[in-house]
Amino acid sequence: MTATFSNFARSLTVETAFTVLAVAKRLKAAGKDVVELEIGDSPFDSTSSARKAGVVAIEENQSHYCPSPGIPPFLEAAAEFVSREFNIPAGPENIVAGPGAKIFEQFFCEAFLNSGDGVLVFSPFFPTYLPNVQRRGARVVFSVIRQETQFRPNLKDIRAFVEKDVAPKAIFLNSPHNPTGGITTQDDLKAIADLIRGKDIAVFSDEPYCHMVWKGKHHSLLEQPDMMNQAVAAFTFSKSYSMSGWRLGFAVTAQPVAEIIGKMINTTLSCTPPLVQFAGVAALQEDHAERNETMQKFREKVTLLTEGLNAIEGFTTIDPTATFYVFPNVMEVCNRLGITSHGLAMYLLEGADDQFGIACLGGECFGDAGHGFLRFSCAEPNERLTQALEFLPTAIARKDRIRKYLEQNTHFSLPTPYDCSIG
Numbered sequence: 001m002t003a004t005f006s007n008f009a010r011s012l013t014v015e016t017a018f019t020v021l022a023v024a025k026r027l028k029a030a031g032k033d034v035v036e037l038e039i040g041d042s043p044f045d046s047t048s049s050a051r052k053a054g055v056v057a058i059e060e061n062q063s064h065y066c067p068s069p070g071i072p073p074f075l076e077a078a079a080e081f082v083s084r085e086f087n088i089p090a091g092p093e094n095i096v097a098g099p100g101a102k103i104f105e106q107f108f109c110e111a112f113l114n115s116g117d118g119v120l121v122f123s124p125f126f127p128t129y130l131p132n133v134q135r136r137g138a139r140v141v142f143s144v145i146r147q148e149t150q151f152r153p154n155l156k157d158i159r160a161f162v163e164k165d166v167a168p169k170a171i172f173l174n175s176p177h178n179p180t181g182g183i184t185t186q187d188d189l190k191a192i193a194d195l196i197r198g199k200d201i202a203v204f205s206d207e208p209y210c211h212m213v214w215k216g217k218h219h220s221l222l223e224q225p226d227m228m229n230q231a232v233a234a235f236t237f238s239k240s241y242s243m244s245g246w247r248l249g250f251a252v253t254a255q256p257v258a259e260i261i262g263k264m265i266n267t268t269l270s271c272t273p274p275l276v277q278f279a280g281v282a283a284l285q286e287d288h289a290e291r292n293e294t295m296q297k298f299r300e301k302v303t304l305l306t307e308g309l310n311a312i313e314g315f316t317t318i319d320p321t322a323t324f325y326v327f328p329n330v331m332e333v334c335n336r337l338g339i340t341s342h343g344l345a346m347y348l349l350e351g352a353d354d355q356f357g358i359a360c361l362g363g364e365c366f367g368d369a370g371h372g373f374l375r376f377s378c379a380e381p382n383e384r385l386t387q388a389l390e391f392l393p394t395a396i397a398r399k400d401r402i403r404k405y406l407e408q409n410t411h412f413s414l415p416t417p418y419d420c421s422i423g
Contacts (some may be wrong), residue, residue, distance in 0.1 A: 015129060018389070024359040032354075032357055033355060033356045034357045035253065037360045038360055039377060040358040040379070042242035043380060045242060046246065047243070051279070052277040054246070057275035062274045063275055066272075068266035068270065069097065069261075070097030070257065071097075071277050074095075074281050075092035077284045078092075078095045078284065079092050082222075086218065086220045086222075086223060089222075090222075094273065096261045096265065098243075098272055103205075103269075105132045105204060106135065107261045108132075109133055110136065111232075113136040119133045119138050122143050122144075122170045123367040124179055124370035125366055127365060127366060127367075143237055144369045145180070147318060147329055150179070150183075151327075152183070152217070155191050158171070165358065173204065174206040176207075176218065177207065178272040180325070182321060182421050183218075189221050192224075203230060203231040207231040207233055209239055209324075211240040211291060212239060212298060212323050215319075233249075233250070233253070235251075240295070241283045246249075248276045253330040299320065303320050305389070306318075306326050308385070314330060324379065327373050327375055328374055328376075329373055333421045337399075337414075340413070340414050342407065345361055345362040347401075348411065351404070352398060358392070358395075368411060372373050
């Protein structure tokens, strides 16, 4: 008999994309042709200077412990990068290196949250936010963002949270937004800063898709006056530089907060591998042009997928705005077929055809506000995206297969039709 798990461990939820990924890999191993649009990973190689620098770092034996916040060249390069590209007034003392951006969700919560504190989360939301908030015993307060308003944050909800919650302490802000592809505009950021400035409220500003903005340019909350003192911004190399497997990111914040997070790195991870940080330095300093070329390829993919989905009856999505996700409203299709949106996603993968499938995610994987939507990643070659688009109408028309799939998976039956007037 094992020891009893904690309440937190028993309640722990995970990022569904990896669960669906496992199903897709199992089906592919069994011989099924699957177009994988479920995982948010780049289909491109890591940028060239980063790869070369990583090899050099290995050959030079950069494989020992380093300072917990990061090596000086990385801290300097990251500070210069956010100052130059996003007008964030950062120096090396404001940077902390980490293995990707996700770890900073946990460290942010540990730095600012106590039991009972209120945390505003915009829904749909990235699924690892909640476990990190719950780990601290804090309360999640949801604010629904809608397709009709381009999935921008609701400023009225922010004001209500700040002024009326019994213990408002933190806001999770994700822009560009996963899963919807929406952005928080510069005007929105100014308004948010004005609402919280000088109050005991911290913001986790999650910015992994900072170079995937297809309308306008990316703006960070930390660009707003005094926000460095109230926010932690997280960046990653996974998207911009196709370095997801390297596990490298960094946080930007005020020096006292950076020092606290550095202690958290020290007491959990010891440090981020220096050879990975040297690869990151090269990416930040030398791979701008290659990065921008890759971003244009992503933009083409998003446009291809958006236009193709909008041409299918019952699919509606916003124009390409940001990220490499497309988040169509499929309520009409789900109501017609009597299937939940994640049920529809799993049907496309498992049940629509014996030889061919599409892996994507139901919007409810990102919270209740995602019900009636699907999330498609663009992480496949364009010809594979076209294959998926051509297959979707056929799959939806196979009513006998849908009926059989629901008989075998009754938990995907839609108990009550979606309200199509809400988007």
